[in-house]
Structure formats: structure tokens, C-alpha cells
Amino acid sequence: MISRNDGKTYDTPDHFHCPTRRRSSTGAPPSPVDAHRGLLQRSRVFYRQKHLLAIEGLEPPEISHLLDLAESYVLLNRSGKTQRDLLRGRTLINLFFEDSTRTRTSFELAGKRLGADVINMSVSTSSVNKGETLIDTATTLNAMHCDLLVVRHDQSGAPNLLSKIVDAAVINAGDGTHEHPTQALLDALTIKRHKGRIGGLTVAICGDITHSRVARSNIHLLTTMGNSVRVVGPPTLMPAEVADLGVAVFHDMAAGLAGADIVMMLRLQRERMARGLVPSAREYFRFYGLDHQKLALAKPDALVMHPGPMNRGVEIDSAVADDPQRSLIREQVEMGVAVRMAVLDTLSRGPGNEP
Amino acid sequence: MNPDTLFTGARILGAGVDLVGDLLVLDGRIADFGPALGRPDGAETVDARDLVLCPGLVDMRAALGEPGFEYRETIESAALAAAAGGITTLAALPDTNPVIDDPALVHLLRTRGEETGSLTILPYGAVTRGCKGEELAEIGLLREAGAIAFTDGGKAVASTRLMRLALSYARGFDARIVQHPEDPSLAAGGCATESEQATRLGLPGIPAAAEAILVARDLRLVQLTGGSIHFAHVSTAEALALIRQAKDRGLAVTCDTAPPYFDLNETAIGNFRTYSKLSPPLRKEADRQAVAAALADGTIDAVASDHQPRDADDKRLPFALASPGGCGLATLLGVTLAQVHNGALALPAAIELLTVRPAALLGTDAGRIAKGAVADLCLFAPDRIWQVTAGALPGKAQNTPFDGRPLEGVVLGTWKRGRRVFG
Numbered sequence: 001m002i003s004r005n006d007g008k009t010y011d012t013p014d015h016f017h018c019p020t021r022r023r024s025s026t027g028a029p030p031s032p033v034d035a036h037r038g039l040l041q042r043s044r045v046f047y048r049q050k051h052l053l054a055i056e057g058l059e060p061p062e063i064s065h066l067l068d069l070a071e072s073y074v075l076l077n078r079s080g081k082t083q084r085d086l087l088r089g090r091t092l093i094n095l096f097f098e099d100s101t102r103t104r105t106s107f108e109l110a111g112k113r114l115g116a117d118v119i120n121m122s123v124s125t126s127s128v129n130k131g132e133t134l135i136d137t138a139t140t141l142n143a144m145h146c147d148l149l150v151v152r153h154d155q156s157g158a159p160n161l162l163s164k165i166v167d168a169a170v171i172n173a174g175d176g177t178h179e180h181p182t183q184a185l186l187d188a189l190t191i192k193r194h195k196g197r198i199g200g201l202t203v204a205i206c207g208d209i210t211h212s213r214v215a216r217s218n219i220h221l222l223t224t225m226g227n228s229v230r231v232v233g234p235p236t237l238m239p240a241e242v243a244d245l246g247v248a249v250f251h252d253m254a255a256g257l258a259g260a261d262i263v264m265m266l267r268l269q270r271e272r273m274a275r276g277l278v279p280s281a282r283e284y285f286r287f288y289g290l291d292h293q294k295l296a297l298a299k300p301d302a303l304v305m306h307p308g309p310m311n312r313g314v315e316i317d318s319a320v321a322d323d324p325q326r327s328l329i330r331e332q333v334e335m336g337v338a339v340r341m342a343v344l345d346t347l348s349r350g351p352g353n354e355p
Numbered sequence: 356m357n358p359d360t361l362f363t364g365a366r367i368l369g370a371g372v373d374l375v376g377d378l379l380v381l382d383g384r385i386a387d388f389g390p391a392l393g394r395p396d397g398a399e400t401v402d403a404r405d406l407v408l409c410p411g412l413v414d415m416r417a418a419l420g421e422p423g424f425e426y427r428e429t430i431e432s433a434a435l436a437a438a439a440g441g442i443t444t445l446a447a448l449p450d451t452n453p454v455i456d457d458p459a460l461v462h463l464l465r466t467r468g469e470e471t472g473s474l475t476i477l478p479y480g481a482v483t484r485g486c487k488g489e490e491l492a493e494i495g496l497l498r499e500a501g502a503i504a505f506t507d508g509g510k511a512v513a514s515t516r517l518m519r520l521a522l523s524y525a526r527g528f529d530a531r532i533v534q535h536p537e538d539p540s541l542a543a544g545g546c547a548t549e550s551e552q553a554t555r556l557g558l559p560g561i562p563a564a565a566e567a568i569l570v571a572r573d574l575r576l577v578q579l580t581g582g583s584i585h586f587a588h589v590s591t592a593e594a595l596a597l598i599r600q601a602k603d604r605g606l607a608v609t610c611d612t613a614p615p616y617f618d619l620n621e622t623a624i625g626n627f628r629t630y631s632k633l634s635p636p637l638r639k640e641a642d643r644q645a646v647a648a649a650l651a652d653g654t655i656d657a658v659a660s661d662h663q664p665r666d667a668d669d670k671r672l673p674f675a676l677a678s679p680g681g682c683g684l685a686t687l688l689g690v691t692l693a694q695v696h697n698g699a700l701a702l703p704a705a706i707e708l709l710t711v712r713p714a715a716l717l718g719t720d721a722g723r724i725a726k727g728a729v730a731d732l733c734l735f736a737p738d739r740i741w742q743v744t745a746g747a748l749p750g751k752a753q754n755t756p757f758d759g760r761p762l763e764g765v766v767l768g769t770w771k772r773g774r775r776v777f778g
Binding site: 134153155158160161176177179216239242244 | 549550551553554555556557558559560562626627671672673674675676
């Protein structure tokens with residue numbers, strides 16, 4: 001059972017959460033390939049959306065399904081048994097209006113591992129008519145009959161707008177300060193693999209909450225899956241009424257980290273200092289930067305995450321970021337590919353997107 | 356020569372008038388009205404049983420696309436929409452291109468209104484040259500040319516010093532300053548009311564306090580200068596409370612609101628609906644309720660359409676980049692009547708908010724039912740139902756925030772100087 005902060009509970013059969021641990025009738029665990037095949041057959045039952053625009057609004061079974069499928073891809077990727085023809089003949093377009101080598105590469109790799117034809121399009125947003133470019137590009141892409149459209153844009157809601165225009169399944173790869181759903185899913189997968197569950201944990205999300213789409217998606221995912229979520233940062237970097245999203249708000253790092261299982265650090269962009277939201281980088285690091293001293297206030301086995309790219313010495317000390325005992329930052333990248341494979345695969349089977 | 360018209364059996368509503376009977380229009384003026392009038396030879400009869408006959412609506416705040424934004428709306432198309440909405444007099448905002456900061460442009464707008472034959476256009480003059488907020492426009496010359504009041508349209512006069520000068524100087528010409536009450540530095544970059552919803556959508560917020568802060572400043576300046584001020588499209592409980600107090604103290608302050616602020620709340624922008632992106636932004640439910648209550652208790656002096664025509668390209672953008680504003684001419688009466696149908700407002704009070712009260716603020720004698728008054732009239736069925744549909748509204752602009760909203764109250768006919776211009 002999973003309890004959500006809305007008070008609803010959801011039945012969650014065992015195989016939901018731990019497909020790879022499910023025993024077959026002979027008592028032996030199913031092979032990664034068999035487990036994966038079983039999950040694929042259930043895709044359309046458990047994930048009911050045409051698109052992946054946001055974590056907000058997803059139900060626990062939908063999230064669990066994506067995580068289970070992603071986990072099976074981790075095993076397949078490691079064993080080298082990935083089926084390379086699942087998306088054969090399907091076209092995936094990476095439409096990036098904002099530079100992001102990491103996310104784009106991750107989606108590209110995910111698409112190619114599944115056998116899709118992957119096309120990368122980077123559109124400069126420095127041109128005068130950003131909006132026209134968005135609509136016009138979408139219309140053009142639609143005429144090309146692409147199946148999966150991955151969109152990154154600096155404006156909140158841009159993928160929602162595109163999803164109304166194009167026939168393809170739209171995947172939000174980060175929009176403005178709204179959401180970054182695949183980042184939250186890969187964070188959840190990373191947590192689940194290390195803590196054995198994605199529920200009942202205390203997670204502290206620290207830093208610039210106002211401008212973070214990663215924070216929003218993580219807040220929605222973690223509260224939906226029954227975790228206790230805290231946001232920690234200076235009041236100038238907290239969005240209005242953030243507590244109504246079901247989180248506890250802390251302005252003191254010591255109190256915010258006390259008893260945390262997971263510490264998620266967010267990137268602080270230098271322009272926030274230029275706009276006067278934070279007086280200086282050194283002041284920020286003094287009070288909100290994560291070093292071993294502050295990390296010692298969390299649980300002894302607390303783990304550290306960061307969506308990257310990091311500002312070392314601003315929000316995180318290198319000694320923590322590079323500590324193999326505590327930092328999951330490198331593993332997050334590996335999980336990113338698996339999660340995106342699961343998302344591409346699931347959406348390509350979703351309502352209206354059948355082959 | 357316009358035909359003479361006899362309306363029979365109507366509920367006749369106007370300032371101080373509320374009776375069921377007939378109304379006779381002769382030579383473009385109201386000749387007589389009362390329980391039962393005889394029908395003169397040659398007069399057309401309009402059977403108005405179960406219908407309401409009121410003065411043509413006086414919309415004290417609307418943007419016309421002309422000059423400069425003809426792709427959004429022309430005076431001709433705005434006049435069509437106004438007639439369909441029962442509006443016969445309209446005060447036009449000056450933040451056009453060019454800005455209405457020259458007497459010749461005031462004359463032009465008045466003349467263009469006359470040319471429509473259906474709509475009197477009362478131009479606002481700019482408070483500052485080019486609405487740039489830097490130096491005063493020629494308030495005296497503009498006033499002389501027929502500017503009815505002074506405003507920078509959708510922009511607040513930001514500088515406290517300049518606002519002081521404007522209030523002070525305009526006093527010498529018996530002119531009112533109309534302010535868009537929003538502290539510009541607090542609102543900069545924002546596109547939705549700062550709230551849980553804006554946080555969820557990841558949209559930069561404008562705190563509701565941005566309105567109260569500017570209202571408080573300007574009220575203090577009115578005290579300092581002895582000038583008179585009108586706050587446009589007031590949308591928050593806090594600002595209304597300040598205005599209510601100031602009125603009680605006897606300050607020369609008035610205000611209006613627009614239908615979206617008493618009929619919709621911030622949830623209308625859910626899923627990034629840009630047609631509901633307005634300036635000021637739609638507020639929380641508590642503010643909406645406070646605006647509705649202020650209509651009933653008299654704090655708000657008028658309901659204006661706040662018509663802001665936009666075309667699809669202005670709106671089919673990511674939310675923060677979309678142009679704010681909603682069209683409102685055709686829905687002004689229907690949405691205001693919703694407050695009557697839900698029991699918050701009496702019908703005569705609602706009609707006064709749309710006719711005689713804005714007319715008085717603008718210094719025009721339109722908006723009255725009286726013998727000898729110009730026969731600008733609106734005939735409507737108060738209980739008949741229709742549904743607002745973007746794309747099917749009269750006029751060019753279709754950017755209604757009320758898309759899909761069922762409304763009670765259908766305009767059946769509009770008369771300008773005794774001539775039927777709609778229905």
C-alpha cells in the first residue's frame with residue numbers, strides 16, 4: 001500500500017515495485033529479459049497518459065511502472081541484452097530550445113539503444129520571435145510524422161503548448177521553472193536502488209527552489225510516493241506558498257538536514273546573485289552550501305544528489321560531491337539513460353501512439 | 356432622418372427610473388416614457404414585453420486597435436462588437452501607436468467614432484508623453500481637444516514625483532488621472548498572481564500587494580495635491596479596503612473593475628491558458644469575492660469591459676511570453692448580469708454600474724433615461740441563455756477569458772440616437 005499526502009491509498013501488488021525480485025513458479029528469480037518482457041506487456045495498462053509533460057497529476061501506479069521498467073533497463077543495459085529493435089522505424093526528435101548537452105545526450109542514447117531514428121534539433125532562443133519559432137517548428141515537425149518529441153524550453157508550459165499542436169507524444173525535458181519529469185524519475189530510481197524503496201523516506205531538497213523545475217518535479221514525485229519532503233533555502237529563493245505543495249519549509253540548513261535520508265542539492269545560477277536574491281556566493285556557501293560538516297547533521301547513511309551541472313564551492317563542496325561513500329551524482333547520470341528508455345518505450349505504446 | 360420608435364411593455368431601467376411601460380423615441384431623442392403611451396403615426400413598434408430597456412452601456416475602459424494595432428481590432432470592428440454588446444459610448448485608452456498625446460489624435464478618435472454611426476468614442480489622453488512615464492503630456496491642450504481623463508493605459512505612472520505633478524497639474528484643468536494600480540518594480544517579469552498555483556506552474560508571480568502598494572501611495576498623493584484619481588480594474592481585497600477608507604475620509608477617489616475580476620479567479624489560467632492571462636492577473640478566490648462584494652456595497656463606481664483585443668499570434672505563445680489582455684465588449688453585460696442572477700446585485704444597481712455611474716465619471720450626460728435625453732438604448736432579455744465561444748464573437752478580437760462560459764442575458768437590440776445599430 002502507498003499512502004499519498006492527499007490521504008488516498010493505492011493497492012500496490014508486489015510485482016509493481018520489485019519486478020526483478022519476483023519469484024517464478026520454480027522459485028528462481030526471472031531473468032532480466034523475462035522480467036522486462038512482462039513489464040512491457042503491462043505498459044499500456046499502467047501508464048495512461050499520451051504525453052509526459054509533468055509529474056504533477058501522475059498516479060503512484062504510473063510512477064511505479066516507469067521506475068520498474070527503468071530498473072529492468074538498468075539490468076539489461078549492464079548485461080548488454082538490450083533489445084535494440086523495440087523502437088525500430090519510430091522517429092524521435094530532440095527539440096532543444098535551451099542548451100543542454102547532458103539531457104540531450106541522455107535522450108539520444110536512450111532512443112538509439114531502443115533502435116529509434118534520432119534527430120537532434122537545437123533552436124536558438126536568442127532570435128527575436130521565440131514564440132513563432134516554437135509554433136512554426138512544431139508545425140514543421142508534425143508534417144514529418146515524428147513519433148516522439150522531446151522538448152527542452154526556457155519557458156514554463158512550452159511543452160504543453162506543443163502537445164496541443166503536434167500528433168507526437170511529447171516528453172518534457174525541462175520547461176522554464178515548471179517541471180523536469182525525467183530528472184525526478186531518475187532521481188527516484190537512484191534513491192530506490194540505494195534505499196531499497198521509494199517511500200517512507202525523508203528527503204531534503206536544498207537551494208534555489210523558486211527557479212528549479214527539478215525541485216518541483218521531485219516534490220510532486222516524492223510526496224505522491226509517500227515520502228516526507230523538506231525544502232531548505234533562503235526565503236528569497238522559496239516560491240510563494242510552497243508549503244501548500246505538501247512540503248516542510250526550512251531556512252536553516254542544520255534543522256532542514258536533521259534526520260534526512262537523502263540530501264538533494266540544486267544548482268544556484270550566478271544570475272540570481274546579480275538580481276540581488278542572494279548577496280554573494282561566499283555568503284550562500286557559508287549558510288546553504290553542502291560540506292561534510294553540514295552533511296554530518298543528516299542521518300549517518302544519508303546520500304547526496306545533484307541534478308548537475310554543479311557549481312562547486314557555491315552550493316556543494318567538492319569533497320562531498322566526489323565522495324564515493326555519500327555521493328550518488330555519477331550514478332544519477334547512468335539512471336538517466338535507463339529512465340528515458342523506459343519513458344520512450346512506454347509512451348510509444350501509449351494511447352494514440354501505438355505502432 | 357431616423358424612424359420614430361415606440362417600445363411597448365418593457366421594463367424600463369435607468370438612473371432613478373424603474374417601471375414597466377412604453378418608451379417613445381422621436382427624432383433620436385427620448386420623447387416620453389410611462390405606463391402606456393399612444394402610438395404616433397409612422398412610428399415603428401418594438402414589442403418589449405419581458406425585456407429590459409436601459410440606456411446604451413457606457414464602457415469607461417477599452418483599448419481600440421487603432422491607431423497602430425489594426426491587426427488586433429479596428430474602430431469599425433470594435434464598433435460592431437460594442438453594438439452587439441449594447442455599448443453606445445466607449446472611453447478609449449491612449450496607449451496606441453502613436454500614443455494619444457497630441458490634440459489632433461483626440462479629434463481623430465472622436466471623428467472616427469462619429470463615422471461609425473453607432474458608437475461615441477471618448478478618448479483618454481496620455482498622462483505622460485508617449486506613455487513613457489518620463490514627462491507630462493500636454494494635459495491642458497488635450498483636455499481642450501476633448502480628452503475626458505488622463506491615463507497611461509496599461510502602465511502605471513511609476514515615478515512618485517511625476518504622479519504628484521500629474522495629479523496637481525490636472526487639477527487646474529478639472530481633469531481626473533486614471534491609474535493602472537500596480538507597482539511596476541514589484542510586478543516586473545511577473546505574469547500570474549503570486550500563489551500556490553503560480554508556484555506549481557513555475558510562472559513568475561506578481562504579489563497581490565503590488566496593487567495595494569500603489570493605491571496607498573497614490574491616495575497619499577491625492578491628499579497632498581488635492582487632485583482626483585480613478586483606479587482602473589481594481590482586483591484585490593486590500594486595494595478595495597484602502598479605497599473604501601479613502602472614500603469615507605472624503606478623498607476624491609473613484610474606481611472601476613472589469614468582469615473577469617468578479618467572475619473568474621486564478622484557476623482560469625490552469626494548464627497555461629493564455630486567453631486568461633490578463634493585466635492585472637486574475638486573483639485568488641478571496642479577492643474575487645471581495646471585488647463582487649465591493650460592487651454591491653458601492654465601493655466600486657463602475658464596471659468597464661477592459662477590452663484588450665489580441666490576435667492568435669499574441670496569445671499562442673508560452674504563457675510568460677503571451678500578451679496579456681482579454682476582449683470584453685460582447686460579454687460586458689452578460690457577465691455583469693451573472694452577479695444579478697446569483698443574487699449579489701440588484702438589476703437596477705447593475706445597470707447603473709454600466710451606464711449612469713461611468714457616464715458621470717467621464718463627465719458625459721449619456722447613460723440616462725430621461726425626457727429629451729439622446730436615445731442611446733439597449734434592449735435585452737435578462738434570462739435568455741447563450742454560451743461564450745471564442746471564434747464566434749462579434750468583432751475581430753476573439754481572445755475572451757470567458758470561452759465556454761454560459762451566460763444569462765442576451766442583447767436583442769441597440770439604438771444609437773434613435774437608430775437601430777444592432778439586432
